[in-house]
Amino acid sequence: MLIAWRALGLFTSRRISHRCKICVGGLNALPRAIFTTAHYPDTAELASLAMTLKPYGRAIAEQIAVITQQRNEQEAILESMHEGVLALDTQERVITVNRAAEALLGVWPPRRRGIPFRKWYAM
Numbered sequence: 001m002l003i004a005w006r007a008l009g010l011f012t013s014r015r016i017s018h019r020c021k022i023c024v025g026g027l028n029a030l031p032r033a034i035f036t037t038a039h040y041p042d043t044a045e046l047a048s049l050a051m052t053l054k055p056y057g058r059a060i061a062e063q064i065a066v067i068t069q070q071r072n073e074q075e076a077i078l079e080s081m082h083e084g085v086l087a088l089d090t091q092e093r094v095i096t097v098n099r100a101a102e103a104l105l106g107v108w109p110p111r112r113r114g115i116p117f118r119k120w121y122a123m
Contacts, residue, residue: 086117094120 078085084101088094094113101107105121112120 088117092117 078096078098081098082100084098084104086094086097086101086105093116096113097107107121
C-alpha cells in the first residue's frame with residue numbers, strides 16, 4: 001500500500017511540475033507576444049492574456065518612442081547652445097548640464113548626473 005501511495009505521489013508531482021514548466025515557458029514568451037508580432041505563448045490562458053494586452057504593449061512602445069525622440073531633441077538643443085545650462089531638481093541634484101556650462105565652471109571630465117550639486121561641483 002505504501003508503494004502505491006508513493007507512486008501516486010510521484011505521478012502527481014511530475015504532472016504538476018510539467019504544468020508549471022509549461023506556464024513558465026508561456027510567461028517567458030508573454031512580453032514578446034505583447035510587444036511584438038511574435039508567436040503567442042503555448043497555453044490558451046496566457047495566449048488570451050497576451051492578445052488582450054497587445055494594444056497596451058503597442059501604446060507603451062509608441063510612448064517610449066516619443067519620449068526617446070523628445071530626449072534626443074532636448075540633448076541636441078542643449079549641446080548646441082553657447083550659453084551654459086545647468087539644471088537641478090528640487091533636491092538640488094544635477095539633472096543635466098551642457099558642455100558650455102562644464103567649460104564655464106571649469107568642470108572636466110564630465111561628471112555624473114543625479115548627485116547633489118555641492119558634491120558634483122566639489123569633485
